[in-house]
Amino acid sequence: MALFSNTATLLSKELRTEFRSRELLTTTSVFILIVLVLFSFATNPGTEEARQFAPGLLWLAILFASSLMFQSCFLREQVNDTLSSLRLAVSDPFAIFLAKLIANTLFLLLTEALMLPFFAIFYNISLWSKLPALSLVLLLGSVGIAVAGTAISAISAQARMRELLLPLLLLPLLTPVLVVSATVTGSLLDRDPVVQWKGIAFLGVFDVVFLTALWIFGQYFLEE
Amino acid sequence: MTKRILLGVVATALIIAAAYANFYIAPTERTMGVIQRIFYFHAATAWAGEMVFFVCFVANLLYVWKREQKYDWLGVTCAEVGLACITIVLITGPIWAKPVWGIYWTWDARLTSTFVLWLLYVSYLLLRTLIEEPGRRALLSALFGIFAFLDVPLVFFSIRWWRTQHPAPVIMGGQGSGLDPTMKKVFFFNVLVMHIFCLFLIVERYVLEKLRHDVDLLQREAEVQ
Numbered sequence: 001m002a003l004f005s006n007t008a009t010l011l012s013k014e015l016r017t018e019f020r021s022r023e024l025l026t027t028t029s030v031f032i033l034i035v036l037v038l039f040s041f042a043t044n045p046g047t048e049e050a051r052q053f054a055p056g057l058l059w060l061a062i063l064f065a066s067s068l069m070f071q072s073c074f075l076r077e078q079v080n081d082t083l084s085s086l087r088l089a090v091s092d093p094f095a096i097f098l099a100k101l102i103a104n105t106l107f108l109l110l111t112e113a114l115m116l117p118f119f120a121i122f123y124n125i126s127l128w129s130k131l132p133a134l135s136l137v138l139l140l141g142s143v144g145i146a147v148a149g150t151a152i153s154a155i156s157a158q159a160r161m162r163e164l165l166l167p168l169l170l171l172p173l174l175t176p177v178l179v180v181s182a183t184v185t186g187s188l189l190d191r192d193p194v195v196q197w198k199g200i201a202f203l204g205v206f207d208v209v210f211l212t213a214l215w216i217f218g219q220y221f222l223e224e
Numbered sequence: 225m226t227k228r229i230l231l232g233v234v235a236t237a238l239i240i241a242a243a244y245a246n247f248y249i250a251p252t253e254r255t256m257g258v259i260q261r262i263f264y265f266h267a268a269t270a271w272a273g274e275m276v277f278f279v280c281f282v283a284n285l286l287y288v289w290k291r292e293q294k295y296d297w298l299g300v301t302c303a304e305v306g307l308a309c310i311t312i313v314l315i316t317g318p319i320w321a322k323p324v325w326g327i328y329w330t331w332d333a334r335l336t337s338t339f340v341l342w343l344l345y346v347s348y349l350l351l352r353t354l355i356e357e358p359g360r361r362a363l364l365s366a367l368f369g370i371f372a373f374l375d376v377p378l379v380f381f382s383i384r385w386w387r388t389q390h391p392a393p394v395i396m397g398g399q400g401s402g403l404d405p406t407m408k409k410v411f412f413f414n415v416l417v418m419h420i421f422c423l424f425l426i427v428e429r430y431v432l433e434k435l436r437h438d439v440d441l442l443q444r445e446a447e448v449q
Contacts, residue, residue: 033298041276042336151371152371155368158360158364159351159355159356159357160356161356165350165351165354165443166352168347169368170341172343172344172372173371175340175345176375176378176379176382179379179383180382183386198385199386202381202385206378209374210371210374211377213371217288217367217370220367221367
C-alpha cells in the first residue's frame with residue numbers, strides 16, 4: 001500500500017512541477033508540430049502515398065519528441081541534488097519510477113491530444129470515428145515509450161553527453177513500438193479501417209515486459 | 225598461458241578445416257550455385273554471435289545480482305565478440321543476397337532484427353565509454369544490457385508479424401525446409417567451429433580486460449604514493 005501512496009505523492013509532485021512552468025509540454029508540442037510540418041515538406045502531403053506514410057511519421061515524431069521530453073526526467077533530480085532525498089523518502093524505489101513514468105505517459109498523451117487535430121488537418125484524415133481505437137493504440141504505445149524512456153533516462157542522467165546518449169539508447173529499444181503502433185494506426189486510418197487487435201495486444205505485451213523488468217531492476221538504477 | 229595458446233591453435237586449425245569443408249566437401253547447391261557456400265560461414269557466425277550475446281545477458285544478470293567484477297569483464301567481452309560476429313553476419317549476408325535475391329538488403333525480420341541487435345550493442349559499448357566511475361559503469365551498462373536483450377525477441381516478432389514477406393527458415397523451419405545430409409554435417413561442423421573460435425576470442429579479450437583493470441589499480445596506487 002505504501003507503494004501506491006508514495007507513488008501518488010510523487011506523481012502530484014511531478015505534475016505540479018511541470019504545470020507550474022509547462023516547459024516540457026510547450027516545447028514538445030511545438031517540436032512535434034515542426035516535425036510534422038517538415039515531414040510534409042519532405043514528402044508531397046497531398047498525394048495518396050503521403051497519407052500512407054502519415055501514421056509512421058506521426059509515431060516517429062512522437063518517438064523523437066519523447067527522447068527530448070525524457071531528458072529532464074532524472075536530470076532535474078540530479079541537478080537539484082534531490083535524488084538521494086527522494087530515495088530516502090520512499091520505502092520502495094519503484095515508486096519513484098512509477099510516478100515518473102505515469103507523469104511521462106500523461107505528458108506524452110497530452111501532447112499527442114494537442115497534436116492530433118493538426119495531424120488530421122495536415123494529412124486530411126477524419127479521426128472522429130476511429131478515436132476510441134486510436135486512443136487505445138496511443139495509450140499503449142505511450143506507456144511503452146514512457147516505461148523504456150524513464151528507465152533509460154535514469155541511466156543517461158548519470159553519464160557524460162547525456163543529451164545525445166538518451167536517444168541513442170532509447171530509440172533502438174523502441175523499434176517494436178514504432179513498428180507495431182505505426183502499422184496498427186495505419187490500418188485504422190485506411191480507407192476501410194481495421195482494428196488490428198493482435199497489434200494492440202502486442203503493445204500490451206511490450207508494456208508488461210518492460211514494466212516487469214523495471215519493477216525487478218528499478219532499485220539498481222538509482223544506487224549511489 | 226599454454227592452454228590459451230593451445231586453444232588458439234586449435235581454433236585456427238578448425239577454422240581452416242571448416243573453410244576446406246565449406247569449399248570442397250559440401251555439395252554445390254542446385255539453384256544458387258557456388259555463392260550458397262557462404263551460408264555455412266554466415267549462419268554459423270550468426271548462431272555463435274547470438275549465443276555470445278546470451279552469455280553477455282547472463283553475465284549482466286550475474287553482475288547485478290553478485291556485484292563481482294569478473295561478470296562485468298565477461299559482459300563487455302561478450303558484447304564486443306558478439307558484435308564482431310554480428311558485423312560479419314551483416315557483411316556476409318548482403319554478399320550472399322545480391323546474386324541470389326538481386327538486392328543487397330531487404331527489410332525482413334531476420335535482417336532487420338539482426339541490425340537492431342547490432343545497434344543495441346553498439347549503444348551498449350558507447351554507454352560504457354561515457355561513464356567514468358567503474359562501479360557505476362559496470363552496473364548501468366549491465367542494466368542496459370538486460371533491457372537490450374529483452375528487447376530482441378520483441379523486435380524480431382514485431383517485424384516478423386507486421387513487416388515481412390520472408391523465405392521460411394531453412395533450419396528448424398518446419399515442413400519442406402531442410403538441408404542435404406552432407407550440407408547439414410558441414411553446417412553443424414561450422415557452428416561448432418565458430419563457437420570454439422568465439423570461446424578463444426572471449427578468453428583472450430577477458431584476460432585483456434583483467435590486465436587493463438590491474439594496470440588501472442597499479443596506476444592509482446602509484447598516484448597515491
